Amino acid sequence: MTLQPVGAQTRMAAVAEQLRQAILDGGLTPGEALVETRLAEQMGVSRAPVREALRQLAEEGLVVNIPYKGTYVIELDPQRIAELYSLRTVLEEFAVRQAFPHLTATDIERLTGYVTTMRAAADRDDLAETVRAHLQFHDEFYRLARHEVLYNMWRAVSHQTQLSINASFVAKGLHQAVDSHDEILRALHERNLEELATAMRNHIAEAGTQLARMLARDPQA
Numbered sequence: 492m493t494l495q496p497v498g499a500q501t502r503m504a505a506v507a508e509q510l511r512q513a514i515l516d517g518g519l520t521p522g523e524a525l526v527e528t529r530l531a532e533q534m535g536v537s538r539a540p541v542r543e544a545l546r547q548l549a550e551e552g553l554v555v556n557i558p559y560k561g562t563y564v565i566e567l568d569p570q571r572i573a574e575l576y577s578l579r580t581v582l583e584e585f586a587v588r589q590a591f592p593h594l595t596a597t598d599i600e601r602l603t604g605y606v607t608t609m610r611a612a613a614d615r616d617d618l619a620e621t622v623r624a625h626l627q628f629h630d631e632f633y634r635l636a637r638h639e640v641l642y643n644m645w646r647a648v649s650h651q652t653q654l655s656i657n658a659s660f661v662a663k664g665l666h667q668a669v670d671s672h673d674e675i676l677r678a679l680h681e682r683n684l685e686e687l688a689t690a691m692r693n694h695i696a697e698a699g700t701q702l703a704r705m706l707a708r709d710p711q712a
Contacts, residue, residue: 503540507543509534510525510554517657527562545562551647567706576699599679605625674693674694
């Protein structure tokens with residue numbers, strides 16, 4: 492993993508963004524130790540911005556600081572996945588219900604477009620683009636909910652969500668991951684709120700269950 496030097500102006504933010512992307516892209520692996528001095532040397536900065544960046548990433552749930560041991564990239568485990576997905580199940584059903592009165596034909600077209608983009612990326616076996624479009628699809632419901640506190644809660648878990656989705660999509664296969672949105676789209680186009688809320692709840696719950704089982708079988712997956 493090669494990290495690049497950063498300029499002085501927005502040092503902490505730049506360091507945090509590099510480390511965040513390295514974690515999400517797999518360049519920094521789950522359980523890997525993040526040593527301040529080593530990171531600072533690689534990126535050509537002092538330890539202070541690295542320390543602040545690691546604190547920021549800890550708040551995002553991407554790293555964990557273990558007293559007297561150090562800072563490590565977060566490891567996905569069945570318990571963490573169960574907690575994350577049970578929270579998302581509640582948040583996203585609520586987001587759907589809040590967004591529903593505001594949905595326009597243009598919004599539905601945009602949401603459909605994200606799934607189309609996911610499917611095209613899956614055809615190319617492009618994990619990163621499939622995940623990106625998937626996150627845009629889910630983010631759209633939070634945005635349309637017009638509920639600032641809800642949106643901030645989603646943003647607080649969005650990076651952990653991306654990390655888990657990477658693993659989930661690899662586990663189930665990209666096309667199966669895309670197809671799991673079909674029921675949501677159907678209910679969306681039929682403008683059936685109860686079916687849409689149920690489809691979203693089931694979509695997230697099933698993904699969490701599948702990923703937790705996969706990690707229980709193979710913690711290194």
